[in-house]
Amino acid sequence: MKPLKPYIGTALLLMFAASGCNNDLTEKIYSEVTEDTYNYSNAYQAMSIGYANMRNLISHTHWYMAQESTADGIVMPANASGWDDGGIYKRMHLHTWNSENPQISSMWNTFYSGVINANRLIDQLSNDKITIPAGVTKEALISEMRTVRAFFYWLICDNFGDAPLITDRSDALLEKTGRKDIYQFIVKELTESIPNLSEDRNTLLYARFNKWAAKTLLANVYLNAGVYAGETKWEECLAQCNDVIASGKYQLETALAAPFVTENQNSPEIVFAIPFEENLAGGFSAHMFSWHASLKNKVNMLATPWGAGSAKGVPQFINTYDADDQRLKSTWMIGPQFAADGVTPLKGSYDQAGKNVVLTNELPDGLYTGEAEGYRMNKFEVKTQAQGSLGNDFPVFRYAQVLMMKAECLLRTGKANDAAMLVSQVRARAFAAKPAKATVTGADLQKGSGYQYGYVENYKVVDPGNATAVQYGRMLDELGWEFAWEGFRRRDMIRFGVYTTKSWLSHKPTGAFRAVFPIPQIAINSNPKLTQNPDYK
Amino acid sequence: MKDANGKWTERTDKTDYMNPVALIEETNGLNRNNNLRTYGTISLAPVEGLEIKALFARDMFNSTRGYYETKNHYSTSRNGRNGFASRGTTRTQDDLFEFTANYNKSIQDHNFVILAGHTWRRYNTEEYWMQNWDFPTDNFSYNNIGAGLALRRGQAPESSAQSENKLISYFFRVNYSFMNKYLLTASIRHEGSSRFGANHKWGSFPAFSVGWNLKREAFLENANTVSNLKLRAGYGVTGTEPGSSYISLNKINFNTNVLINGQWVQAINPSNNANPDLRWERKEEVNVGIDYGFLNERISGSIDLYRRTTRDLIANFPVPTPPYLYSTITANAASMENKGVEIQVNAIPLQTAAFRWTTSVNFSTNANKIISLSDDKFALASGYFDTGNTGEPIQQTTHRVQVGQPLGNFWGFKTIDIDEAGHWIIEGKNGEPKPIAQQQADDKQIIGNGLPKRYLNWNNTLTYKNFDLNITMRGAFGFQILNMTEMFWSAPVMLTRGNLRSNAYDPIYGKRPLADDQSLNYVSYYIENGNYWKIDNITAGYNLRLKNKYLRHARAYLAVANLYTITGYKGIDPEVGISGMSPGIDDKNRYPATTSFTAGVMLTF
Secondary structure, X not given: XXXXXXXXXXXXXXXXXXXXXXXXOOOOOOOOEEOOOXXXXXXXXXXXXXXXXXXXXXXXXXXXXXXXXXXXXXXXXXXXXXXXXXXXXXXXXXXOOOOOOHHHHHHHHHHHHHHHHHHHHHHHHHOOOEXXXXXXXXXXXXXXXXXXXXXXXXXXXXXXXXXXXXXXXXXXXXXXXXXXHHHHHHHHHHHHHHHHOOOOOOOOOOOOOOHHHHHHHHHHHHHOHHHHHOOOOXXXXXXXXXXXXXXXXXXXXXXXXXXXXXXXXXXXXXXXXXXXXXXXXXXXXXXXXHOOHHHHHHOOOOOOOOOOOOOEEOHHHHOOOOOOOOHHHHHEEOEEOEOOOOOOEOEEOOOOEOOEOEEEOOXXXXXXXXXXXXXXXXXXXXXXXXXXXXXXXXXXXXHHHXXXXXXXXXXXXXXXXXXXXXXXXXXXXXXXXXXXXXXXXXXXXXXXXXXXXXXXXXXXXXXXOOOOOOOOHHHHHHXXXXXXXXXXXXXXXXHOXXXXXXXXXXXXXXXXXXXXXXXXXXXXXXXXXXXXXXXXX | OEOOOOOEOOOOOOOOOOOHHHHHHOEEEEEEEEEEEEEEEEEEOOOOOEEEEEEEEEEEEEEEEEEEEOOOOHHHHHHOOOOEEEEEEEEEEEEEEXXXXXXXXXXXXXXXXXXXXXXXXXXXXXXXXXXXXXXXXOOOOOOOHHHOOOOOOOOOOEEEEEEEEEEEEEEEEEEEEEOOOEEEEEEEEEEEEOOOOOOOOEEEEEEEEEEEEHHHOHHHHOOOOEEEEEEEEEEEEEEEXXXXXXXXXXXXXXXXXXXXXXXXXXXXXXXXXXXXXXXOEEEEEEEEEEEEEEOOOOEEEEEEEEEEEEEEEEEEEEOOOOOOOOOEEEEEEEEEEEEEEEEEEEEEEEEOOOEEEEEEEXXXXXXXXXXXXXXXXXXXXXXXXXXOOOOOOOOOOOEEEEOOOOOOEEEEEOEEEEOOOOOEEEEOOOOOEEEHHHOOHHHOEEEEEOOOOEEEEEEEEEEEOOEEEEEEEEEEEOOEEEEHHHHHHOOHHHHHHOOOOHHHHOOEXXXXXXXXXXXXXXXXXHEEEOOEEEEEEEEEEEEEEOOOXXXXXXXXXXXXXXXXXXXXXXXXXXOOOOOOOOOOEEOOOOOOOOOEEEEEEXXXX
């Protein structure tokens, strides 16, 4: 290369040194957008994350199975296909979970992300950062987000007891607030918000808190006030239920299965639901974690259930059903199983390799079972060509639950016969073939439970454990039959005093402190102001 | 492998259990990469001793990828994909401008070298990919991605992204030496990165060093035994930027769908815990050293003592929820110290006319300690956090990072025995034995450390006439490894997943095998000493110098790489990943290191 004349070179150098290379270090954003630059023009879209996160709850390592598999209706034992997973499911059944069980940290994180998102949205709405749509008021939307926040605080209060109460966008580390104070906060928030909420039940308000969904939430909070605050609120619960009933917006479905079908979004029985869609909004996979893999062929699924499945009915619970109660078969998958043609038997893969899959109501214990043992999930419809996620919406509150809450309040306030009428109303569709059996009396509801509690070894109860009669045990049984697989069982058992006192399958009581979960270890490690819940040390 | 009909045998009913040959035979993939480097330099010497240089460079990288799984692949037999294709492409562009001015001046015994400069660098990445499945035929492979039906059904994902970052620096350095005997260097670097928070883009990093060349002093100048002797001392600070962009911003995403008014729309969701205070990580190093040479460099080498203090260390730290939405944040919340000694000895122990043996030994030590896990904005007040992951199904953290402790501590249950039923007995927090079923988080303790404390390398070259032989060996000592392969596949409970290692039913602690129902656990039994000594590479060659006009030099050689490892470790290879916050984990599905033999001829024309 010929050397350039020095002055040309110098000029070029100076030009480049001073030129195009700009020194602005502001990050140039292409495929990202930030809160500061985004225009929150659609309020519903902005607020919706408060609801969208609720989908996380409905998983086998989250709130859903933490409510069911720690209780007496469903168990998640290992089998030859796996499902031991470091003992995380076994410990739920045995009530030996520790602060590192993933179900517990998952609950904590989702509950609080719901609270934190709601706090942000309340702040953004209050400060006019979000455009309010025509036809609604800012107050109504703020009240709705306060209700969403109250919903998550209800789950926090119910599952963890004492916990941090954060109501703004500050990043201060907080100590725990007492369970009773959180309960009172929830009641106050709901009481203040409800008058501003819409009374409509329509497509726009589906899966959002309208006035009636918020009242059903408040009724649930009052129903368990004795557990949360040491003071019962039966009359207050009753009043909220009466309002929802009087609204005339909701009604029982005639068909048992109707609230649980794939396209259940128009069900008049659903008061509040978490909507799912198999491609766009997945995560509801009860079929994947309960069903045996061979059941794939029952409905020509596009996915394969995980191993031999795990979540199954506790036989002692199954045995409480009346043989004529149609909820037995609509809730549980029972007996010999066939492919979609209805005639080709499905085959086992492990201890039943090559043999027909016959789901039996027999479990040797709650720790390790045969691949075909135990009844499986049948409550939610699994449509033909279902994928790994179901599109059925998950009903959080149903009209039947409003009726049953009302019945329980009446029963507990000395009006057993009035209660029995409501319970009979709910039972009617389950005994359509034998209507006479649908009717229960006030005297029936005051009986103990039909559940044969006791510790099981090798298929047999070997130790009945605490045999004290359960007060209003029949009412608890009714709740179990109606709401199995809906995430109610733990809370109901605690309210009826059996969760930490009775034995079932491989479970024996491990202490009353198990009525709340421990604060997750990861939360304690990162916030030294948090102390572990009593007796979890 | 295949059934009577010639179909691959698959057990789709078993989780994670696939026919490995079918996985290879039924997939088809190709990545094509192009790399184009262009650069130009201009240098000028307008006056004597001054040199001005400008460098412009552009590196471009393009990659086009295609991948297909046929209808006979596991993805169809298990998940009903019916043929799965993906395509992707990446483009990166790395622009560099560097401007330096160097001035060299001697005034009698004083010599100065002054350097000033500026660099500007911009790095841009674009990529996109798409997937589709349910194809009418396998014949298209990945070449007709629109023919699949999954995209029409709204099932197939696609993605595109672009990111960019800039790094700019100005630097100035002075070297001064007096009679080439006393040496002094001072420098300052002012550096800016786009990746930091708005008010923290720039950092300044000084460095100083002094040297004394004793060999130049009168008292050594004529000493025959000492051929080189130099003392050095230095202090310097360097800055580190984070590995990815946009961390300081409060990003939002639309990845979550939600039902509004009967339509599925995209919810507005915060993506991360933003950290607007993200700033430079600073590494301060103090170094004292000596370079030596004796007997006309028959023995030479160096000894260095160092202490590196990393402040404002950038890492993902756990933060509490609440108040944070997510459980980690990228922050400058730690400081850490590394110190040690490094000794290099090069020697020629034997040298005759025909035979020569040269050898070099390098020995180094490193002691690491976490000094702090907090800063003014952010405090991990518990003084520790847990990190690393066993993976499913154990789902536990493996390491604890704790103030006052070295990085790399394994944190888990200490197994001390096995009971009659085949279940682990662990040491409780007060030292008492307890069944593992009663484990609580606070029973965990330090059960090892994955960072080697000492390294030793030893290279030898022997030449005899036209033959040469080179042997390199290296080792690391004073550390432990978590043997994940044993932890997972030597526990009988894993038979439920389909297979086990042959030692799964060997007695534990000389007593009995683990029970079939003993859950997998992360316990000290699987922490092993990792000390190793590797004969890494041996090359033997024969050289021929030719008088031939066309062929001047010929060499034939035989080389072995990764020949032999001496170790007590039971896994495949004790050389495991030691970077990051969770060093020393031997992955359970690791591909073994290969030993390779090479024979070659090299010709020089």
